[in-house]
Every structure is written in structure tokens, then in C-alpha cells.
Amino acid sequence: MKVFLKYNFLNIVTIFMVTMFFSCKDNFNDVQKMGISENEPIGVAENINLKYTDSGKIEAILLSPKMLDYSNREFAFNEFPDGIILDVFDDKNQKSVIVSDYAIVYNKTDLIDLQGNVRIATHSQDTLFAEQLYFDKKREWLFTNKPVTFRTGSDVINGNGFDSDTKFTNARVLEVTGIISVDE
Numbered sequence: 252m253k254v255f256l257k258y259n260f261l262n263i264v265t266i267f268m269v270t271m272f273f274s275c276k277d278n279f280n281d282v283q284k285m286g287i288s289e290n291e292p293i294g295v296a297e298n299i300n301l302k303y304t305d306s307g308k309i310e311a312i313l314l315s316p317k318m319l320d321y322s323n324r325e326f327a328f329n330e331f332p333d334g335i336i337l338d339v340f341d342d343k344n345q346k347s348v349i350v351s352d353y354a355i356v357y358n359k360t361d362l363i364d365l366q367g368n369v370r371i372a373t374h375s376q377d378t379l380f381a382e383q384l385y386f387d388k389k390r391e392w393l394f395t396n397k398p399v400t401f402r403t404g405s406d407v408i409n410g411n412g413f414d415s416d417t418k419f420t421n422a423r424v425l426e427v428t429g430i431i432s433v434d435e
Contacts, residue, residue: 337349392416401413
């Protein structure tokens with residue numbers, strides 16, 4: 252009788268272990284995400300001073316008090332809730348400055364959304380003021396459909412929208428409401 256119980260017990264343990272083995276799934280990604288809410292950033296960086304270089308030459312310097320990393324989301328992004336100051340240098344090492352109260356960078360689309368007291372001051376003294384401005388990094392294009400003020404030379408142009416390349420060589424203020432001087 253002892254032999255029968257011993258074999259019966261071993262069979263039950265074996266069946267249980269085989270069932271457990273085949274019912275397991277590869278859920279390593281789920282385990283990694285445990286304890287991380289999708290609404291929470293995966294990382295937080297403070298007092299950022301990021302220098303972007305190409306072939307040893309500084310092309311941009313990004314300063315921000317705080318960055319939140321949401322790369323754990325399906326549509327990944329980085330958020331700068333306390334704003335940014337971005338110094339951009341051209342081929343002649345001339346500096347243009349971009350400032351905003353808030354910024355968000357969408358990683359998949361290379362689109363940057365600047366919001367709140369957005370100001371771009373170029374090395375040639377052109378200045379753009381807007382409440383919101385988008386920057387398409389791939390196309391190197393700036394645009395908005397919100398009210399803007401564009402100062403170039405002695406002109407101050409107000410309008411409802413802006414469309415330009417990053418060097419302002421093709422700058423257009425849309426729905427112009429300001430005064431523009433015209434050479435005759």
C-alpha cells in the first residue's frame with residue numbers, strides 16, 4: 252500500500268509541475284512595467300544643460316529646470332514643464348535663442364511643441380513672439396495658427412499664424428494685422 256501511495260503522490264506532483272510549466276507565459280515586459288503607471292514618467296531629470304555637437308562643433312545648448320521622460324508610452328515624448336532656453340548656433344557660430352514656458356518633444360514625429368511666452372531671437376535681430384509655436388525638426392520648419400508678433404528690421408508685424416524655415420528666409424505672417432513699411 253505504501254508503494255502505491257508513493258507512486259500516486261509522485262504522479263500528482265509530476266502532473267502539477269508539468270501543468271505549471273506549460274501554463275507560464277513570457278511576460279517579462281509585463282513584469283518590467285509593474286509598479287509604473289502609464290500616466291507617470293519613466294524618468295525625471297533636473298537642471299539640464301545638454302550640449303548637442305556635430306564633429307566637435309557645438310550646434311545647440313538646451314537648458315531646462317526639469318524634463319519628464321514618457322518613453323514608456325506607445326507615443327513616446329519628453330516634457331519640459333518648467334520651460335526651456337535653447338541656444339542654436341549656425342555655420343558661422345552665430346547664436347539664435349529660443350525661449351518658452353513649456354515644451355514637449357514627440358520622439359516618433361520629431362515635432363516640438365513650444366507653449367507660453369515663446370520667443371525666438373535670431374542673430375540678425377529678427378524676433379518672433381507667440382503663445383504657441385511648432386518646430387518640425389525633420390523639415391526644419393516653424394509654424395503656428397495662433398497670434399504672433401514678428402519684428403524684422405524696423406517693422407513690427409502682427410498676425411494670426413506664422414510659417415517659416417528656421418533661418419527666417421521664407422518667413423510669412425498669416426492674416427496680417429500690423430503695419431508693414433514698403434519701399435516704393
